[in-house]
Amino acid sequence: MLNLDRLRTLHAVARHGSVGAAADSLHVTTSAVSQQIAKLERETGQQLLAKYGRGVRLTDAGRLLADHAARILSQVELAQAELEAHRGQAVGELRLGAFPTAARGLFPAALATLRRAHPQLRVRLTEMEPDESVRSVVRGDIDLAVVLDWYNRPLPLPDGLAKAPLLDDPADVAMPADHALAHRRSVDLEDFADDEWISWPQGEFCHDWLMFTLRSKGIEPRIAHMAEEHHTQLAFIAAGLGLAVAPRLGRGPVPDGVSVVPVRHTMRRHVYAIWRADADRRPSIRAAVSALGAAGKDVEGS
Template sequence: MLNLDRLRTLQAIATYGSVSAAADVLHVTTSAVSQQMRKLEQETGHQLVTRSGRGVELTPAAQLLARRAERILGLADEAEAELQARNESAIGPLTVGAFPTAARGILPTTIRLLAERAPQLNVQVREMDFDSPMSQVERGDLDLGIVQDWDHVPIPWTDGVDRHLLMTDAARVALPAEHRLADRDVIRIHELVDEPWISRVRRSTCHEWLLYTMREQGAEPRIMHSVTEHPTQLALVSAGVGLAMVPTLGLGPLPPGVRTSAIEPHLTRRIYVIWRPDRAIRPSVRVAIRALSDATKQTALLPVP
């Protein structure tokens, strides 16, 4: 009998193009993926992968099995959802993918609420910095995803997901306390075009957002430092080496010597929770969406630094 976990591994390789990408999606090691594939070859009696340079290619037999696997795994997911719905209680694993500021700003409160409301639910968080959870939610690799929809990078919505708006988040500019504009509650974007910037790394949404914002003003941002985490950005702002554009959600306590101001025109993003339509019948998904919504309301009540 074919093992569902091994079929899921094969499908991940077929979908994401490599053993390493499949391992990232499945949150296992590459050696675990290779071991699953060897066992699947033994089960089927067919060679499924061949070496190609530094990667692997799927054989025709593997490609056939991967196409069937999508249907098999889909039916298994539907059966699991229907059985969960009969229980009328939220139990078992629930996987949630989120971008970093949502993982920091929304999910801790959500997990606390779920521990109170659904103690038999096992929530597993996957922070996703550069890739949207959208495709993984559509494929069923994630139960829920938290995505951000910017005016300049709108989400191309499809019929493969349902969504619920959690909140609208505004950007702020972080400045050294001694900066000439630090005492201003609101700063016009055109006043910042010549400033040195501390940005998140390339490929990140916040980096692209800074480029878009400055180019809208007819200027190229003077990015002096590129760092991965917002706390590091703020530490550099505190050192007086530049400004940073930061979202309010997940901003956290400011280090000494840092002030934040609102920006005009306002820079905003919409934050949604998304799920696959067939998973909406699962009590675990329904209770998690409610907890996310409640956690976001609590977050929205926090004072802006």
């Protein structure tokens, strides 16, 4: 009989394209992946991986079995969801991912609600950027993620995912308090054509959004610094080193020396939860979405 863990390993190699990437996704060593594949080859009596340059590729038999593995793992997920639904209780472990300001602005209240209402549910949260969250949900590394769209640029989502809106998060322009526009009631992005910006790191969804949005306004972005955390960006702004887009979710108190001014044509992030559609009936998923939705309403009402 084929071993489910070994099928999961083969599926990871097929999905990620290498033994090393599969090991990273499964949180094991490359040696452990190689051992699992070797055992699976002995079980099936067929070669599943072949050397290809410095890496490996799936043989015809490997691709055939990997396709079956994907369907089998999906069915296992569905069976687990239906068993949990049959029991009617949110129990077991629920693995969550969220971008940093959502983790700070939504999850303390949501996780406290889940702990009170579902004491047998073990929730584990990991901060990760939206692109990584989507990949992690698709791979099955996490069960649910909180991600975002910008008002003018949606986050690409693959098929097979369900989603639920949580809140709309306005974003302001944060600038040094002595900036010429710091005391305006509202601004346009075009007002800052000659300013230097502090951005998220290159390759992140929000960095790409900022480049796209400024260029759509006829502004060629002048990026002075890049910082992952909004609090770091605000510290740079307080030191007079540039300005940034500052969403309100999870922002907290603005440091001295920084002014935040609304944009006349409001910029918003649409924040929502995503999970695999075949896990839709799990009470733990529904409980988490409900708790996050309540936390989102509290944020919007504050």
